[in-house]
Amino acid sequence: MNTPPSPSAAERAGGPSVRLGALVPLTRPGWVEAGRHLLAGLDLAVGEVNDAGGIGGRPLELVVRDTAADPEKAAAAVDELADLGVAALAGEYHSVVARAVAARADALGVPFLCSSAVLDALTEQPTEWVARLAPAQSHGWRVYADFLLGTGHRRIAVATQPSVYWASGTRILRERLAARGGSLVELDTGALTPGAVCDELVRQRATALLLLVGAPEPAVSIVESVRRDRRLAGILIGAPAGQPEFAEWSARLGDDGAAVPFLRYLPEHVGPLGTRVGTALRERLGEAPSFVAFEGYDTVTVLAELLRSEGADADRTKIAAAWPRVAVEGTRGPIRLSRAPGIGVWQWAWPPVQVVDRDPADPARFRVLHTG
Template sequence: MTIQTTSTAPVKQPIRLGALAPLTRPGFFEAGRHLGAGIELAVDEINAAGGIGGRPIELLLRDTAGAPGRAVDAVREFAARDAVAVVGEYHSVVAHAAAGEAVKARLPFVCSSAVLDAVVESPTDLVARVAPAQSYCWSVYADYLVSARHRHVALVIEPDRYWSAGARLLRTFLPERGARVTEFEYASLNGTSLTDALVAAGDVDALLLLVGYPEPAVSLVKAVRADPRLAGLRIGDPAGRAESPQWWALLGEDGADVPFLRYLPARLGPLGTRVAERLAGNLGEPASFVAFEGYDSVQVVAEAARVGGPDRRRVAEALTSVKVAGTRGTMSFARGSGADLQWTWPPVQVASRRDPRRPEAISVLFDDGVR
């Protein structure tokens, strides 16, 4: 008599992947929700296809709430739990803190959405970015303003690492293109005095909001829209909050026709189209560019793990050589304008929504001409 025994294949240990997103206030949780959806979809698809070398990805998604300290704590947790890499984050100041901690831990960080040029202070191959650098995408925004015949642009600024960097860039870019710049520091203004100051400045034809959201951005938009002296003044939001559904819920028609930056090509390819459909089903609304950035950043780590091997050192080494088919084009990385590795360049558009009754209808006003 033959005795049959059953053997089971050993269960392969999961590959841990850390992820950061602002999922609650005071972080910009609308963007965080889309970022997290893109990250989760990519992980689900990779695992459904057999994982990486037969090993599933175990996602450790943590809420930063837009707070640098929470991001630092999360990166320390990821390092302690032997994650091979970190992806994500939307806020530039939070990504800056996370990148610094990741470098200390020798933990690769593929930054999804933050655009601050100095996302990391010293040159490193441990930090790569799928979003464009601020010095690139905000130059496209300056090109748009001048192409739309704006010749005197006002900036209202809440000074911090991100907004102050943006103001410095616009202070250079716009005069180079023939436009004047007038700056107002928000701390010295309220809604009424800003409108008076804009009128007193004479021929201002565009106002850019380099301030926090929802406040004071929402109150400033309402004040400008309510002042008949400023009828026709273009309000702009380079940071992209005007794309979110909450913008419309808070502002209604006052929020219409506010140009913002987004990072999508003129037309999505087959992969991007398929991912867009799945993301829309998961989110219950059209996916913003931030969701695609989340998806793409996971694909970068997965490909680096396939090429180099599923550990931190090999993932970091592979980042400089991988070519990854993403939702918005083929991604590869080289030293950018900052100290990180950079996809040069993601597609950049300036777009706006013009009908609060049709928030899905977005008009593309300008693009960088790369795609």
């Protein structure tokens, strides 16, 4: 699956295309809607680069591979893309898959700019080959914990599934809550039905339930059960991983999907670039773009600037060595990459972080509840 350069750019080009490999979840069990938004952002930026003359007069080409949320499939795609001669890799949404991509990119010596995965330990050891635009999970999820504490929640339950991502999120939340007198209890959705989750919430006297589970299921069934349980009329349902960001959430849950706070990586007010890109993305997607679409656009913006500065024929070593020299204006603010404490990859520290929800009076509208 390739995104070819536009004819006008190709006609102006003075040589073969400069290829970027794009790794995106486009089929189940991947989060398909997130993948669609990510690809829309990547593709829009590539088109704009080519309309502006490409990379040194050569068109930029996006070579897309579907990861389907499968780490092994993603690692194999890295091998294929490396053999195809891509200058760098971009994308990925799922943290566990991004870890596999990062490990393989590091082993092969291919620069990888991760768009949207947040797991702190994106690589086992520090590497020069990998960089990331999304904030580390420890940063964003601490902001979420601060939101909970600031709104008076001290007894938190999390509905969980087995995953290094969910386990990491649980640990971050527990440590942040405990430092300020809060507590956290885990509810294993593999052992508990949605109804049994409700019973445990009552027994534990929890004031908030966080969904650290996949979407649409079991997240949707849990929300429906909690909303219909009169014993839990006052409980807050939250989804720090961002499930309510996408239209599918609202389509499946309707009004029940409102007032579920989640993390979103956008500024409260975007500048002229973000406004223009947001309008273009809305036209492509037929709906409001998620923060993931902006992450995709910013990814190509960074890589295109690296390729321009290092030259269209620069080898991969030179491209990776240029991470610390990145200085570009992204849709969500100025982007620079650095070595953040405890993070083994080059990192934008930090993108804007919001806690938002869908307005119960108008679920198509988002309310900003907290920024960090």
